[in-house]
Amino acid sequence: MGILEVKGINKRFGGLQALGDVNLSVEENTTHAIIGPNGAGKSTLLNVLVGKLIPDSGSVMFDGQSVLGRKPHEINQMGISRVFQTPEIFSDLSVLENVMIPCFAKRDGSFRMHAIESVFAEKGIKAQAEAILDDVNMLEKEHMIASSLSRGDKRRLEMAMCLVQDPRLLLLDEPTAGMARADTENTINLLKEIRQKRGITMAIIEHDMNVVFSLAERITVLAQGTPLVEDTPDNIKGHPKVREAYLGEAQV
């Protein structure tokens, strides 16, 4: 049994079958990549996993509990964090505040009326936030306003915001989309480091094959809303069905 078990997911948008009978199993302590051509249903699948979309049928179990019907904040509280294609951060807040907020969410749950206590008195939360910023080499930028960060730093900040909650599953939606080569390399290294140091289970949606093959331990190939194959990177590389999905039948 994997930590995340997706069984028989179907999702229709009008006449379009976005997901058709999708099964997926993510083993604990692995990096699992989901790849596929444009329109394969990768993002739809991700949105189902985080509670943004409700599928027409099927089940999604995370650590033995159903995820379906829960709101995004409830799913996060279960231990699933998400990194977006374009970093979603609190742009108007300082870098330190950006990381302190997930610390509060982890400690106090989805709502707590701590309106009279001072933020400055929360030494434990601050130390926790600064430790993670140190880990991603951003400690010297803690007082900067997040909107003034470079794109790469925004990505690292978002990663830090997810990591500080110590998630059991980290979902990454094309973490290197639109990045320059150097930034892509940095992100790959950062993810490798997270994987090795913290042993966090990761599910990653990616276009860039270079990224996929340097990170993934298992790969699921999605085409037209259905999983084609699930295998190790080495076996996927030469798989005829995968080539077919990517290059189109005409050229086979």
Next chain:
Amino acid sequence: MLGLEKKDFRLLLIVVALTMLAPFILNPFPEGSDMAQFNAGYPDLMQRFVIFGILAIGFNILFGLTGYLSFGHAAFLGVGSYAAVWMFKLLSMNVVPAILLSVIIAGVFALIIGYVSLRRSGIYFSILTLAFAQMSYALAYSVLTPLTGGETGLQPKPGDPRILDGALAPGETATPGFFGLFDMRDSLELSVGGWVFTFNVGYYFAAVIMIIAFYISIRIFRSPFGMMLRAIKSNQTRMSYTGLNARPYTLAAFVISGMYAGLAGGLLVSMDPQAGAERMFWTASGEIVLMTILGGAGTLIGPVLGAGFIKYFENIVSKINKTTLEGWFYWMPDGIEDVVITIIYPFVGKGWHLTLGLLFMLVVIFLPGGLVEGGQRIAAALKRKKPDDAKSSATEPAE
């Protein structure tokens, strides 16, 4: 001190000093002089400064922190006013139970309106709150007349039960007081040279409450709760994917700011025991928005400045009439005098809205952070002259 950072504590001390010394500060011109009409140190206006200050402080907790623009906050002011008058009618002229009830009733009212309105954000939220406020106004004017006095408004009358004080005799009027120790209308006048300074009980009572309200707002701004509210304004998507439920946070902010408005309503009635439906009209809600933006939304002191600014205009600039202008420019040659007066006249007296409108436009275009940003720019310009401080360009947290 008092659980505040040094900088915030200093700001609180400044506010305390300004409010306590207001009768002096607002009366800079000697009685009887030409400039005396610019004096704002009379009880009625000073009371309004602090009461509308409270209103704007509360509005800022919602709008300044979460970015949810409520366009119906006058409804809470009105509800608070009615609640306080009913307390005068039923219980006694003591302002304490009256104000407590107005805060509670406004809080309950805000909970209901907020619960419904906060299902939407942005312009739809604003429209929902506006609709609720206009609905309250219309109801207060018509169907709810037994409760609100309708067109004539609500005031203590002979024949009210007044359980604690006993019913008024016909022809007798009552004024609100504080446990029978002080009458809100009592004033002490101090004449020094040509100057007359008025120390009014009602003003000081309201000022102390404003200082407490301001202190609470600083604590909220600097609390984890306040940080969450700013996070909601910044990015709601990240908020929910961080495991935080935005709805109860915004609802709590809405209720708190509604209670502030109720408090302001109760205080207005404590100074002058009558309430009318026009207090809930949408222009009154708009005025609250103007005050906050003019002073600087999201800053601690801005809304208070904005409230003072608008109330000063409403009461001082509006009193300048043609005769006053003629008095000022009598020394000019006849033709030119007429031209000057004709040019200035539309901007003063009944035309004070025009001046305020122009000022508001200038502030929004050139000082998006409001009067506070103006102050910060002046402070920064003065600092730049000293070479030592030139390097410090760190972003200052909002005051």
